[in-house]
Amino acid sequence: MPAKKIFPYENKMLILLTFTFGFVLFDRMALNFLVPFFDKELGLNNTQIGLLASLLALAWAISGYAIGTLSDKTGKRKQYLIISVAIFSACSFISGLAASFAFLLVARIIMGFSEGPVLPLAHSIMVSASAEKRRGFNMGFMQSFGSNLLGTMLAPVILVALATNYGWRNAFFIAGVPGLILATLGFFMIKEIPVFVKEKKQKANVADLFKYRNVWVAIILSGCMMTWMFAQITFMPKFLIAIKHFSEEDMGKTMAAYGLGSIIWGAVVPALSDKLGRKPVVIFFFLMSMIMPLSVVYAGDTFSAVAPLVILGATTMGCFPIVLATIPSETVPRQFLAQTLGMIMGIGELIGGFAAPAIAGWSADKFGLQAPFLIAAGAVLLAGFIGFLLIETGPVKLRNKGALATIQTV
Template sequence: MTHITTSTPHGVEREARRYENRLLLLLFLAFGFVFFDRQALSFLAPYMDADFGLSNGELGTLSGVLALTWALAGMVAGRLSDRLGRRKPILIAAVVLFSLFSSASGLMAGFAGLLAARALMGTAEGAVLPMAQSLMVEASRESRRGLNMGLLQGSSAGLLGGIVAPGVVVWIAESYGWRIAFYVTIIPGLVIAALIARFVRERPPLIRTASETARDGAAGQSKLALKDVLRLRNVVICMLIACCYLTWFVTLITFTPTYLTEVKGFTPGTMSGVMTCLGVAWVLWGFATPGISDRIGRKPALIGFTALAVLCPIAIVYVSSPALLGLIMIFTYTGLGCFTLFMATIPAETVPPGTLATALGLIMGVGELAGGFLGPMISGWASDLWGLQTAMFIAAGGALIVVLLSFALRETAPAVLRRRRQR
């Protein structure tokens, strides 16, 4: 894995650190706006009732079809990237297209059209994470690998999708209508695509010793076949974890706004405030969880923080006070920090660099197919039959299974492995 060593000339090392931080900022914004667009539908659903009258099943289907195309696109883009040895052009195209397709949702006059727009949006968004994390891991120092990947994937989505989106989207919908809220999503995406084209490099600016160059060059040329990737224990476990954790996450973000307004009777403003607490937790745990895992290990961090995540959907059902619920959610909405571990960091520390995008796309894709596509649809249908609280219990069950699966992982954190060897 690429990293900076003490033999790196001071000027190049300084340039590499600047590039690492600049890349983190750009990819933070790119993936953050992916989730801004993805979350928008959940926050706008109460305002769309007059035009669409969406049932819980239809709302779940809209989330599910985006997850389906997201999954397929992620797997294809990851494999294509590793074969071509290029990531930047795929990332730019994906950012431009998801912005266009998100805006198109505001043009639709019926459920079928909205379904098509969400499917196209998922096709574009699915390529972003494998490309972004592959670029980030190559530019990251070992001591900051987990933290950088957590900020990129967890905190970015939390800040823009969890904190900014509820307030901005609800305000625009109330002031100008829900269609305008979709239209404005095109602007940040196009700006970010231009910045990526200007400042992101295909390879980070690093100079290393001859032995390290030979070692990492050999690793980079080692491209495992798909069947060999599927024989790696950590990859298989991470795929199973992704299925269950995506069920937890997508079910929560899809049905919580509707649950708070229709079942608990919260006003749209109160709902927005509670959902903002989810965003605060998302930002906090998005970098804290992987940062802590750099020190205590990926496995114990995943087990401990997921155990807390089990409690989040249960609190949504049983806590009536908006203020208390928001506070509890800040301390229990820990799962998004764990996403970085099983979707990016553990695979990056398990597979050769030449197969990294393939592994990331595979784990994300399988997780989105099972948890992102089937999870919300099943939760929506079950909620139509037995009440919307059913979706919350399904989400809690998904997180509980993750806790059990995590015990089967093999530790990959470099600092932890070094301490073990020194004993």
């Protein structure tokens, strides 16, 4: 009996899904950290580097919405999740076989199609497994902790070390192994979520979802956040080595500092939003995160000068789960949640994941490698102003105001 209380199904899902999404980001970000090791071998320019990130994001956006919607209708979230995890893990291995830009591009596009559904499916499973009092914490922790620990803090250190000692191809091969293990564990551990007849009859089209103001505001904020993230992360390793003249080791440590900041703010920002409200917290920390891209460009040329400011300015990473999961889950009916999350993330990916790296890559070739970082700073400046359009959903703030649980629409 005590064992059941200590480690119930809710906690099992929290751990499993946290590491599952963590390795999604680990594999996705591997390309960025390994670019300095293979760009010359494959003859890549900045525009092509941007396209590798952009087209993966386009595939991610399409599949995230499509599979999220399909899973809401069929209830087969476990099945889709396991298949997705297995495929993206295989694509990491395939990336290590690349001998040309075209081959690598195809591998990353397939990876994008398989990774896109993971987060909306994982959130839907986590919501159903969570007690109401832990729902916000579980969703924030699941999205932020594993992805920041594995995708942004440990990935640069591990992958750079592997590439330095064993070659970039072996780094890609090894990166795919954990996902296959997690897919196997998920097959045995996840309980399929039943779809009730009443919920099956209800349908939400895109127009219905856009009636909720928080949905379309979250879409804009999602695009801004992802622009901030991918415009700079795609080019930061190359910028640090080519412009700042960092060693590969210091580049890896600087990227790890970004991961450390992401972990810290990934815990602090959602916790503050529980106490102070979602809206004021995301506005403040959006604006604060301008520090990171500007410090990369304008701070000194040493690790000790750049890394502390990168940690301080990684605050948008704490806003991700609030905007992409918590606010939508407090806004729309649960039977439409995976579809809504898939749409918010999908359109955000189109803006910030697809368009931003391509534009940033072109800008880097045209105006210099500092351009992507200025684009990133502008994106979160815009997000800070757009955040004023949010309708507050924080339970504490609503109780203090005596508000109804139902969130207003447009």
